Amino acid sequence: xxxxxxxxxxxxxxxxxxxxxxxxxxxxxxxxxxxxxxxxxxxxxxxxxxxxxxxxxxx
Amino acid sequence: xxxxxxxxxxxxxxxxxxxxxxxxxxxxxxxxxxxxxxxxxxxxxxxxxxxxxxxxxxxxxxxxxxxxxxxxxxxxxxxxxxxxxxxxxxxxxxxxxxxxxxxxxxxxxxxxxxxxxxxxxxxxxxxxxxxxxxxxxxxxxxxxxxxxxxxxxxxxxxxxxxxxxxxxxxxxxxxxxxxxxxxxxxxxxxxxxxxxxxxxxxxxxxxxxxxxxxxxxxxxxxxxxxxxxxxxxxxxxxxxxxxxxxx
Numbered sequence: 001x002x003x004x005x006x007x008x009x010x011x012x013x014x015x016x017x018x019x020x021x022x023x024x025x026x027x028x029x030x031x032x033x034x035x036x037x038x039x040x041x042x043x044x045x046x047x048x049x050x051x052x053x054x055x056x057x058x059x
Numbered sequence: 060x061x062x063x064x065x066x067x068x069x070x071x072x073x074x075x076x077x078x079x080x081x082x083x084x085x086x087x088x089x090x091x092x093x094x095x096x097x098x099x100x101x102x103x104x105x106x107x108x109x110x111x112x113x114x115x116x117x118x119x120x121x122x123x124x125x126x127x128x129x130x131x132x133x134x135x136x137x138x139x140x141x142x143x144x145x146x147x148x149x150x151x152x153x154x155x156x157x158x159x160x161x162x163x164x165x166x167x168x169x170x171x172x173x174x175x176x177x178x179x180x181x182x183x184x185x186x187x188x189x190x191x192x193x194x195x196x197x198x199x200x201x202x203x204x205x206x207x208x209x210x211x212x213x214x215x216x217x218x219x220x221x222x223x224x225x226x227x228x229x230x231x232x233x234x235x236x237x238x239x240x241x242x243x244x245x246x247x248x249x250x251x252x253x254x255x256x257x258x259x260x261x262x263x264x265x266x267x268x269x270x271x272x273x274x275x276x277x278x279x280x281x282x283x284x285x286x287x288x289x290x291x292x293x294x295x296x297x298x299x300x301x302x303x304x305x306x
Contacts, residue, residue: 014130014292015292016123016126016127017246018182018292019126019127019130020122020126021243021246021260022262022295022298022299023126023129023130023146023147023298024146024147
């Protein structure tokens with residue numbers, strides 16, 4: 001690891017919205033020969049709704 | 060009790076699993092096939108079944124805890140070397156199922172690992188910077204009032220074009236200094252928790268040794284482009300640059 005990557009270690013607490021923006025943008029995947037599948041759930045919608053509710057709750 | 064395997068992402072063999080607690084505070088292990096290893100951890104099948112997950116993800120605290128734990132493991136993996144992050148809730152039935160996935164997706168995963176080698180992701184969001192408004196006196200007539208209204212509207216249209224152009228210019232300049240760049244969907248005002256309108260939600264794949272230079276470039280752009288306020292986040296695992304390698 002370089003010195004620079006230490007110096008530029010996360011500048012601030014990661015905002016949940018930025019994290020979910022990355023983790024949910026592609027939807028949810030359950031792969032392989034698995035019996036579970038929630039691919040048909042519009043998780044982005046579900047999550048954003050939950051997120052909006054929580055943010056409004058904080059205000 | 061039946062267990063499932065929550066999978067965080069894929070690293071090159073030899074790096075091993077980071078010594079950090081993952082989802083549900085369980086240890087992370089490496090499940091390998093050839094030169095590829097998936098980082099995985101056991102989760103109870105009872106609570107990570109489809110129905111339970113669907114319900115759990117509706118709860119913001121649960122979703123946040125899963126997202127934070129997922130990210131924590133991937134961040135540790137990034138600190139140790141290269142990682143291809145998987146989306147939240149990538150769950151397999153068994154180690155054998157993961158091995159089969161690694162074999163089936165070998166070429167795409169190897170290509171993604173090569174592409175993100177030595178890189179991390181930086182996010183840059185741009186918001187419209189509010190302009191100082193010149194207080195106008197009371198209009199002397201109805202006609203003047205209407206003329207002012209029209210002038211405000213015209214200015215708003217020009218401003219919107221200027222801002223769009225400024226955002227495109229910022230993205231283009233940052234992309235030029237990154238190995239790859241993507242523009243993501245803009246965050247809703249209610250989510251960004253900012254009064255200002257978001258006009259750019261970009262992600263940039265940057266060599267780790269260039270991180271400081273990239274951050275300085277963002278600061279310089281923020282100074283130079285008066286229409287926009289830029290916000291840098293990162294370093295992130297390369298979430299936005301590996302979608303085609305996902306299982």
